[in-house]
Amino acid sequence: MSPLTQEALRRIISTLSSKNEELESFLESVDNTLTGLQDESCKVMSDLEAELELLRSTLEDKGAELRDIIREETQRKGAELQNQLSEGKFALLSCEELLAFANNTLAITDEEEFLKVAADRLELTCSFRTHLLGSSMFGDLVAVPGTPEINIPGCVVRDNTVTVSWRPACDANAADVTTSGPVEHYEVEYRKTNHSNSLAAAGGACWEKIHDIRDTHVTVSGLKFDSDFVVVRVRARNKSAARGVSIFSSLAFSFGFEALTAHAELKVQGDTVTWEPQGIKGHDPRLRGKENKSSHFSHATSLSRSGTPSPSKSSGNRAGRERFTGESYTVLGDQEMTGGCHYWELCPLLDWKSFSVGVAYRASLGRFDQLGKNGGSWCLHASQWLQTSLSVKHNNRAKALDWPLPQRIGIYCDCSNGDLMFIDVDRLRLLHAFKAKFNQPLVPAFTVWCGGITVSTGLQVPTFMGSFLSTSRSLSNLAQ
Numbered sequence: 001m002s003p004l005t006q007e008a009l010r011r012i013i014s015t016l017s018s019k020n021e022e023l024e025s026f027l028e029s030v031d032n033t034l035t036g037l038q039d040e041s042c043k044v045m046s047d048l049e050a051e052l053e054l055l056r057s058t059l060e061d062k063g064a065e066l067r068d069i070i071r072e073e074t075q076r077k078g079a080e081l082q083n084q085l086s087e088g089k090f091a092l093l094s095c096e097e098l099l100a101f102a103n104n105t106l107a108i109t110d111e112e113e114f115l116k117v118a119a120d121r122l123e124l125t126c127s128f129r130t131h132l133l134g135s136s137m138f139g140d141l142v143a144v145p146g147t148p149e150i151n152i153p154g155c156v157v158r159d160n161t162v163t164v165s166w167r168p169a170c171d172a173n174a175a176d177v178t179t180s181g182p183v184e185h186y187e188v189e190y191r192k193t194n195h196s197n198s199l200a201a202a203g204g205a206c207w208e209k210i211h212d213i214r215d216t217h218v219t220v221s222g223l224k225f226d227s228d229f230v231v232v233r234v235r236a237r238n239k240s241a242a243r244g245v246s247i248f249s250s251l252a253f254s255f256g257f258e259a260l261t262a263h264a265e266l267k268v269q270g271d272t273v274t275w276e277p278q279g280i281k282g283h284d285p286r287l288r289g290k291e292n293k294s295s296h297f298s299h300a301t302s303l304s305r306s307g308t309p310s311p312s313k314s315s316g317n318r319a320g321r322e323r324f325t326g327e328s329y330t331v332l333g334d335q336e337m338t339g340g341c342h343y344w345e346l347c348p349l350l351d352w353k354s355f356s357v358g359v360a361y362r363a364s365l366g367r368f369d370q371l372g373k374n375g376g377s378w379c380l381h382a383s384q385w386l387q388t389s390l391s392v393k394h395n396n397r398a399k400a401l402d403w404p405l406p407q408r409i410g411i412y413c414d415c416s417n418g419d420l421m422f423i424d425v426d427r428l429r430l431l432h433a434f435k436a437k438f439n440q441p442l443v444p445a446f447t448v449w450c451g452g453i454t455v456s457t458g459l460q461v462p463t464f465m466g467s468f469l470s471t472s473r474s475l476s477n478l479a480q
Contacts, residue, residue: 145169145183145236150247154217160225160460164188164232164247165217184238186213190220192227207233225252226458253342254458255335255444262331263324266448273331274349274452326368332360333444337415343465344444345425345456346409352451354383356393359413359420360445371447372398378434380409380422385450392422392432401431412465415442421468430468 146169154165168183189207205227210218223230232247257268267276324330337359346357356371356379364376371379372393381398382405383389390401403424409431410423420434446453 145238148186148216148234148236150234151216152247155247158460159462160223160252160458161219161221162190162223162230162232163217163219164234166234168216169236182238183236185211186216186218187211187235187237188213188218188220189233189235191231192229193231194228224254224458225460226254227251252458252460253335253337253344255333255344256457257446257455258332258334258443261322261324263329266329266331268331271456272349272452272454273446273448275329275448275450322367324365324367324369328368328370328447329449330365330369330371330445330447332362332365332446336362336441336443337413338441339415341412341414341416341461343410343412343459343461345459346411346446347407347454347456348382349452349454352448352453353385354381354447354449355451355453356381356445356447357409357411357422357453358393358445359411359442361440362443363440365445371445372396376440377445378420378436379445379447380411380431381447382406390431392434394434399432403429403431406431410462411444412461412468413442419469421465423465423468428464430471433468 148166148168151165151167154163156163166186188210191205191207193205210220220232228251256271257273259268262268262273265275265277267274346355348355358371358377358379360371360377360379364374365371369377371377372381373396375395378394379392381389381391381393384405388405390403390405391398392401393399406424406426408425410421410425412419412421412423414420415438418436418438420436422431422433423429424431444455446455
């Protein structure tokens with residue numbers, strides 16, 4: 001063998017030896033890795049088995065807890081269903097009782113007795129309904145709101161308006177908080193009545209309603225107080241309604257014309273009086289069409305000393321012993337004033353020529369007497385016949401007033417304090433104030449010649465009278 005070959009073999013053997021050592025080192029490393037992997041796998045398996053055991057224990061505990069909850073809920077639901085069944089039976093019996101009561105109540109013919117019985121039963125009906133609302137079988141319903149309480153200091157009756165104020169049930173009575181339902185809004189009802197019993201209406205009057213009130217107060221305006229009372233009722237509302245509560249307004253003076261006293265040439269219709277001559281010659285020719293001037297002159301010379309035209313005495317029908325006649329074109333009111341404060345207004349019609357308005361003792365006026373001509377009558381006289389004049393009259397004495405003819409006159413009479421005032425309402429001016437000692441009942445009195453007047457009654461004493469009352473003491477008057 002050549003030396004070159006031997007050298008090559010030696011190099012090969014050396015290389016193989018080196019590779020063998022590397023292979024042994026690699027196998028040792030693989031063996032160590034396998035051993036570590038086996039150890040780690042055993043540890044992981046041990047931890048996994050421990051977690052699985054813990055999870056199994058937890059699931060068993062939760063399962064036992066859920067079984068207890070389901071068992072308890074089943075028992076509770078069963079008890080509730082049994083309770084609902086009992087309540088349903090009770091409701092059925094109560095409904096039958098209420099139905100029988102309703103049938104018996106409908107058989108009552110007396111109105112006051114009917115309303116009293118119905119009001120007494122309302123408490124039981126509301127309690128019955130509240131009892132039902134507490135049950136889960138009526139869970140979609142809402143508890144009845146508590147009854148509001150009228151706030152008397154906040155209620156005002158003035159200028160033909162009524163302002164009503166109230167407190168919610170939770171403010172009025174703390175005990176109602178747990179039993180009263182929520183309030184969505186309020187509803188106010190009002191109507192007129194002539195009875196102290198608030199449930200009895202005047203002449204079958206219906207309740208007027210104001211809906212959807214969000215505040216705890218409301219003002220009802222434009223009222224005419226022509227009944228003894230105006231009843232106001234407040235209800236708190238949601239899906240159910242509470243019992244109403246009521247207040248009463250003060251009474252305003254309301255009257256009509258006593259047609260039996262009216263002069264035969266006065267036509268009384270509602271709140272209006274018009275002068276309608278019955279074909280009598282001698283009246284103003286301008287009211288009867290075109291006439292000769294001599295007829296006009298005859299009227300101009302027939303003026304009395306007070307400036308009032310003096311038409312010829314009527315020879316027509318004078319039916320009734322109390323009917324005014326002659327030159328007393330007068331009509332009286334049908335209501336007497338014996339005390340307290342009263343207010344009404346007068347407006348002349350467009351074609352008016354002469355009128356008087358005031359008060360009088362009924363017994364002091366004879367059939368031929370004119371207002372202001374005796375000690376038992378007081379009046380304001382207005383005329384635009386031939387010349388314009390405004391004056392007040394009492395006991396056959398007259399005082400001229402330097403003021404334009406008013407289009408709306410307010411009359412204020414305080415029988416107790418002896419005050420009689422005439423107001424120009426449009427200009428808010430006190431025309432005149434009488435001071436007298438009224439010792440008999442008074443009646444409103446009116447004289448109309450040529451044209452007509454309309455009267456507004458059932459009015460509250462307006463607030464502007466306060467300033468006039470404070471200044472009237474210093475004004476001169478014709479009393480006594």
